[in-house]
Amino acid sequence: VHLTAAEKSAILDLWGKVNVGEIGAEALGRLLVVYPWTQRFFEKFGDLSSASAIMSNAHVKSHGAKVLASFSEGLKHLEDLKGTFAKLSELHCDKLHVDPENFRLLGNMIVIALAHHHPSEFTPCTQAAFQKVTAGVANALAHKYH
Amino acid sequence: MALSPAEQEMVRALWKKMGTNVCIYVTEALERTFLAFPSTKTYFPHWDLSTGSAQIKTHGQKVADALTLAVNQLYDLTGALSALSDLHAHKFCVNPINFQLLGHCLLVTLARHYPGDFSPAMQMSLDKFLNLVTSALASKYP
Numbered sequence: 081v082h083l084t085a086a087e088k089s090a091i092l093d094l095w096g097k098v099n100v101g102e103i104g105a106e107a108l109g110r111l112l113v114v115y116p117w118t119q120r121f122f123e124k125f126g127d128l129s130s131a132s133a134i135m136s137n138a139h140v141k142s143h144g145a146k147v148l149a150s151f152s153e154g155l156k157h158l159e160d161l162k163g164t165f166a167k168l169s170e171l172h173c174d175k176l177h178v179d180p181e182n183f184r185l186l187g188n189m190i191v192i193a194l195a196h197h198h199p200s201e202f203t204p205c206t207q208a209a210f211q212k213v214t215a216g217v218a219n220a221l222a223h224k225y226h
Numbered sequence: 227m228a229l230s231p232a233e234q235e236m237v238r239a240l241w242k243k244m245g246t247n248v249c250i251y252v253t254e255a256l257e258r259t260f261l262a263f264p265s266t267k268t269y270f271p272h273w274d275l276s277t278g279s280a281q282i283k284t285h286g287q288k289v290a291d292a293l294t295l296a297v298n299q300l301y302d303l304t305g306a307l308s309a310l311s312d313l314h315a316h317k318f319c320v321n322p323i324n325f326q327l328l329g330h331c332l333l334v335t336l337a338r339h340y341p342g343d344f345s346p347a348m349q350m351s352l353d354k355f356l357n358l359v360t361s362a363l364a365s366k367y368p
Contacts (some may be wrong), residue, residue, distance in 0.1 A: 113346040199338035208261040
């Protein structure tokens, strides 16, 4: 993904303040609430019967943290997202059978969670930079699909 | 995918809370859309799309008024937005995907300004509402 120096700086500045576990849990929780069909991948997570059940579900929190930790790794390799996420792409296609459209949705949930928790830092320019990154990660995760 | 009574109430309550600031937030959402999704600028080649532009503010007011109309006519969005659908389909020829991009940026804007109100349930209600608005806007497309 092609980012200007200013965009890279905006991303890393904000990311330095982010509680990765908290944002990850919120983003995944919001995905499962707002787009209920995504729950199909998490049948073993237990009670997902309501918004409050989802947001307080320990499996959702833990998995959300794991997903965002992986995203965080990606931020260290912005010049080679496809390489960084190659193995995860194969996993999501061959084992997990996830429609890549859902990566785009989760990317938007990460953006919304960031805006929610960091309102003053999440300027239009910072959002634009993050939209580029989430699109790049979604594409990278879809790259090995066949 | 109609809004349940509870979801309708959530949307109306937030709209009431926003009061006369709807225009300010829609204008911010438009600015975010143009920056985050540059392809959307192709529909406004003759405008000044820089931050603070008077043209974006004017358009923000129009969009805000249309959304407020929609909130007040949730029972008949297709009817309420029929004329706007004609305009966007036949005169401006806007690809409807762009309405979703603006909708996303409006959610981002509201998450920033109303963090205490922006629960997952509120986000879902707003998301459904904006999808219904998008469908209504696309209803006159050939």
